[in-house]
Amino acid sequence: MTRAEAEDFLYHEAALLDAWKLDEWLALLTEDARYLVPSNDAPEGEPGATLYTIADDIHRIRGRVTRLKDPQAHAEFPHSRTRRMITNVRIVGGDGGESIVEANFVVHRFRRNEQVSQFVGRYRYTLRMVEGKTRIARREAILDAQELGSLGAVSFIL
Amino acid sequence: MREIVVCPRFLFSYHTSMSDLQLVINDPAKLDFRVHRAAMVDPRILEQEMRRIFDRCWIYAGHASEVREPGDFVTRTLCGRPIILCRDSGGEIRVFLNVCRHRGAVVCRERKGNAKGYYCFYHGWSYDRDGCLDGVPGQSSYPASFDRKQLGLASPPHVDSYRGFVFVSFDPDAQPLRDYLAGAKEYLDLVVDQSPTGEMEIIRGTQEYAIRANWKLLVENSFDDYHLMSTHSTWLNYMKKSGVEIPKPPKGHVMPSHGVGKALGNGHAVIDNENFRGRPVAKWIAIYGEDAKPEIERIRSEVFARLGEERARRVCDTNRNLVIFPNLVVNDGSSVTIRTFHPTAPDRMEVTAWALGPKGESPKARAVRLDSFLTFYGPGGFATPDDVEALESVQQGMQAWREIPWSVMTRGIDKEGEQLNTDELHLREFWVHWDRYMAAPGTLAQEQAR
Numbered sequence: 001m002t003r004a005e006a007e008d009f010l011y012h013e014a015a016l017l018d019a020w021k022l023d024e025w026l027a028l029l030t031e032d033a034r035y036l037v038p039s040n041d042a043p044e045g046e047p048g049a050t051l052y053t054i055a056d057d058i059h060r061i062r063g064r065v066t067r068l069k070d071p072q073a074h075a076e077f078p079h080s081r082t083r084r085m086i087t088n089v090r091i092v093g094g095d096g097g098e099s100i101v102e103a104n105f106v107v108h109r110f111r112r113n114e115q116v117s118q119f120v121g122r123y124r125y126t127l128r129m130v131e132g133k134t135r136i137a138r139r140e141a142i143l144d145a146q147e148l149g150s151l152g153a154v155s156f157i158l
Numbered sequence: 159m160r161e162i163v164v165c166p167r168f169l170f171s172y173h174t175s176m177s178d179l180q181l182v183i184n185d186p187a188k189l190d191f192r193v194h195r196a197a198m199v200d201p202r203i204l205e206q207e208m209r210r211i212f213d214r215c216w217i218y219a220g221h222a223s224e225v226r227e228p229g230d231f232v233t234r235t236l237c238g239r240p241i242i243l244c245r246d247s248g249g250e251i252r253v254f255l256n257v258c259r260h261r262g263a264v265v266c267r268e269r270k271g272n273a274k275g276y277y278c279f280y281h282g283w284s285y286d287r288d289g290c291l292d293g294v295p296g297q298s299s300y301p302a303s304f305d306r307k308q309l310g311l312a313s314p315p316h317v318d319s320y321r322g323f324v325f326v327s328f329d330p331d332a333q334p335l336r337d338y339l340a341g342a343k344e345y346l347d348l349v350v351d352q353s354p355t356g357e358m359e360i361i362r363g364t365q366e367y368a369i370r371a372n373w374k375l376l377v378e379n380s381f382d383d384y385h386l387m388s389t390h391s392t393w394l395n396y397m398k399k400s401g402v403e404i405p406k407p408p409k410g411h412v413m414p415s416h417g418v419g420k421a422l423g424n425g426h427a428v429i430d431n432e433n434f435r436g437r438p439v440a441k442w443i444a445i446y447g448e449d450a451k452p453e454i455e456r457i458r459s460e461v462f463a464r465l466g467e468e469r470a471r472r473v474c475d476t477n478r479n480l481v482i483f484p485n486l487v488v489n490d491g492s493s494v495t496i497r498t499f500h501p502t503a504p505d506r507m508e509v510t511a512w513a514l515g516p517k518g519e520s521p522k523a524r525a526v527r528l529d530s531f532l533t534f535y536g537p538g539g540f541a542t543p544d545d546v547e548a549l550e551s552v553q554q555g556m557q558a559w560r561e562i563p564w565s566v567m568t569r570g571i572d573k574e575g576e577q578l579n580t581d582e583l584h585l586r587e588f589w590v591h592w593d594r595y596m597a598a599p600g601t602l603a604q605e606q607a608r
Contacts, residue, residue, distance in 0.1 A: 037538055039363035041269060048525035051363030051513045054538035055529070063399065067392040067540055074389065074551075075543035146269075147366035148537055149508070155543035 001099040001127065001134070007089045009127065009134050010103055014084040017157050022065045025157070029136050030128055033058045036140040037154055043142045053154055068156070075155035081110040082156060086123070097129040098137065105141070107158060117151050119158055120144050182593040183564075184586070191567045191586050195559035198372035198552075203596075204504045211484050211595045212237040216316075216325040216338045218486040218498045219243050219253055223322060223359035223517065224270070229287050232270040234510070237328060237500065240264050242276065242311075246288045251319060253326050254289050254311040265311070276311065285311050321350045322358055323486075341422030345430075345480045349490050351473050352439040353516035354460055360496070361528065365511040367537045371549035372556070373485065373499055373507040377588055379545050380487040380497065381429045381479040383413050383579040384569065389548055393540040396533070397435065401444030405434060410578075417477075417579035419570070425483030425591025427584035433475050435492050435534075438527040439516065440474045445533070446526050453522045481584070483591055488514075493531035505553050511536060 016025045037054040038045050047055035056064060067073045085106040093100035107119040119141075126138035141158045145151060181194040181203075197203055217236060220243040224232050231244035233256055240256035242265075256264045258278035265276040265285060275286040284293035289311035297304070314326040318335040323346060325335055336343065350358050369376065379385070387394070398404050405414045417431030436443030440458035442451050462470040477491040487497040494514040499507045513531050515524060534541045555562075567589065570581025577583035 039365060041366075042363040045363055048521060048528065049362070051361050051365065051528060051536075052532060052538075053365065053536060055532055059400070060396075060533065063396040063540070066399070067396060070392050070395070072391045073544065075547040147364075148368075149366065150368045152367055152369065153537040153543035153546055155538075 001091060001094070001101075001129075003089055003091055005134070006091060006099065006101045006127065007086075010086050010089060010101070010123070010125075013136070014086055018082050018084055020068075020079055022068060022157070026062065026065055028134075029058065029061065030130060031058060033061060033136055034138045034140075035061050035064075035157075036138070037158055038140070038142055040143055040145055040147050053148070054158075064157070073155075075153055078112075080156050083108045083110075094126075099125075099127045101125040101127055109156065119151060119154075180593075181596070182589050184590055184593070186571065189568060189571050191571055191582075191589075192564040193567055193589055194563055195556050195565060196563070198374065198556045199504050199559055201504050204501055206596060207501070208238065210598055211592065212328075212500075214327070214329045214332070214595060214598075215484050216318075216327045216332065216335055217484075218482070218496075219317070219324045219326045221322055221358075221360045221496070221512070221514070222251060222319060222324060223357070225251065227272065229272040229274060230270075231266060231273055233264075233266050233268065235500065235508075236326065239328075241314075241326075242266050243324065244273070244287070247286070248288075251317070251324055252289065252313065253317045253324070254313055257312070258283055259291065259309040259312070289313070321346055338424055339482065340424045340426060341420075342424075342426040342428075342480060342482050345422070345428050345478050346488070348473055348478060349480075349488060349494060349514070351465060351469070352461070352494075353518075354464065355517050357517040358494075358514050359517045361513040361515050361524070363513070365536045366509065367546075368502075368506060368508050369499075369546050369549055370506055371546075371553040372504055373501040374588075374592070375549045375552055376499055376507060376509070377481055377485070377487075378585050379549060380489065381419075381427065381481050381579075381584055382582075383417060383429055383431070383479075384582070385545075385548065387412060389544050390541045392544070393534060396540055397445065402436065403434075403443075412578075412580040419577045419579050419581055419584035421583060421587035425588055425594075426481060427587040428478050428480045429579040429584060431477045431479075431579055433477050435477070436530060437474060437477070437491075438493055438523060438530055446530070450522065450526050453520060454526070457523060481588060483588065484595075489535070492534045493527050495531065495535050505556075 013028060035056040038052050042050050068076055071077045086103050088104040090102050091099055092102050103123045105121055105123055109117045121141055121143040124140045128135050128137045181197045183190055183192040219236055225243060225245045228245050228247050228249055231242050233242050242254045242256045244252055246252045256266055258265050260281055260283050263278050263280040265278045275284055277284045282295040286292045291306045291309045314328050315330040316327040316332050318325060320339060394404055407414055415432040415434045417429055419429050421427050433441055440454050440461060442454040458474055461473055480488045485499055489495045495511055496514055497511040499509040501507045515527050532539055536542050567582045567585055570577045570583055
């Protein structure tokens with residue numbers, strides 16, 4: 001995978017998430033995909049031994065999407081508006097059909113009453129070629145904030 | 159009729175009607191219990207809470223497992239003060255105010271670690287692990303009366319622990335911790351008795367987040383089962399879809415299983431529920447996966463063999479959401495979470511939450527525990543963000559307190575005997591004691607001198 005291909009893929013994913021096209025986003029994931037957000041004070045943990053903010057397997061990722069589409073997911077109803085800025089995309093490893101891709105992100109989140117927040121950090125992806133298409137086997141969003149603090153919750157897909 | 163009155167409770171003028179003088183109306187004869195919403199918005203009330211509640215009660219400082227070896231430390235903010243929780247050279251747990259005796263800078267600026275001592279970079283004063291002042295640059299310029307022995311790191315007046323839970327009190331006249339904890343001790347015992355070694359430990363990874371709501375709303379929420387079915391329907395749906403059987407509520411119940419609310423004395427209270435949502439120690443449910451079943455069964459057998467059937471059933475088959483007055487929550491449900499929170503404004507609190515597990519737990523059991531934790535709890539869970547949303551929504555509504563001054567808290571008030579987890583006896587217990595602390599006598603001068 002070239003950097004340009006990785007960038008195109010990440011921008012496409014970001015557009016789907018910002019548009020809340022969550023089913024289309026799900027289709028980008030492999031059957032064994034993981035979605036991870038480490039605790040702010042333990043960015044280099046291991047989900048089975050360290051408390052994360054989010055450590056989803058594919059079953060819980062699908063459950064998360066089902067939940068987020070339900071108006072009873074009160075923290076995201078009405079949905080936040082988000083706008084993702086993705087930069088500094090690098091291929092940092094990989095072999096065979098997989099590439100490890102890192103990128104910096106700023107996700108701006110807007111809710112009513114001027115509730116504006118910026119989630120800043122680094123993505124670490126494992127992208128895998130499945131039947132000729134790029135798919136996400138693992139996506140980890142590592143926040144730079146020392147604590148979540150006023151960011152409050154990670155209730156949308158970061 | 160509205161008029162300006164001087165309310166002795168608050169020591170300030172309060173523009174209100176006469177009937178609003180009390181913040182908590184507790185009138186069992188009239189089956190009336192109400193809480194005044196000014197208690198959630200008025201900065202003067204928060205200031206008084208800091209002096210009359212947070213500076214008087216025993217406050218959770220941390221867990222013994224966070225500082226295992228001599229020199230281990232963690233730093234945090236407690237009741238507005240920077241503190242160091244650490245182990246001294248003799249292996250004793252100590253709490254120091256993280257403040258240089260010279261000019262007041264903090265002497266430890268790292269989150270955690272192991273220290274030979276503590277050092278104030280401002281003028282170079284240094285303290286050893288035991289808090290003794292052991293270095294003062296240019297000490298010869300101080301007068302002969304300068305006594306290093308008198309200038310060690312200061313501690314809160316009282317530091318004590320119960321089964322690994324470390325508390326401090328800033329009140330020199332505080333009652334002993336064990337007396338203060340009253341009936342809450344038994345529930346902490348039930349939590350700790352999950353561990354074959356008798357020791358629990360904080361698992362690495364801390365959830366620290368702010369909520370734009372009054373801190374007392376999180377107290378209520380933490381053991382208010384009345385909200386579960388409506389606030390957390392997406393979590394329940396996910397559990398059902400994952401193969402977990404969610405029973406229909408028994409007759410007269412709101413929740414899928416029977417549970418009670420209990421007052422434990424001194425403002426502590428608990429909900430004590432039959433489990434339906436699984437427990438890492440030790441009730442298997444489908445969402446844990448078939449491969450986890452033998453391990454959960456093994457844990458269950460160990461608990462039964464160690465504690466006997468009756469107590470083992472309580473440990474393994476019941477949940478408890480415990481509030482230790484004023485700001486410690488131990489939720490022993492889908493997993494065990496310790497949660498404490500401190501107000502920074504009437505409409506803002508900072509929450510710190512940890513996962514607690516048996517020391518020496520197998521990697522498989524630990525993974526189940528953490529996975530189960532994250533499905534429900536925390537800022538990325540399927541439930542906690544909706545709780546936060548509910549609290550922030552309540553806080554917005556509190557802005558209309560002048561028009562709608564009272565929150566109703568009477569569920570179960572006309573019942574004899576047992577109160578359900580969805581009744582509000584346990585919430586009333588908190589508020590009655592909150593009111594008692596806030597009404598404690600004291601002059602403004604004494605308040606300011608504290």
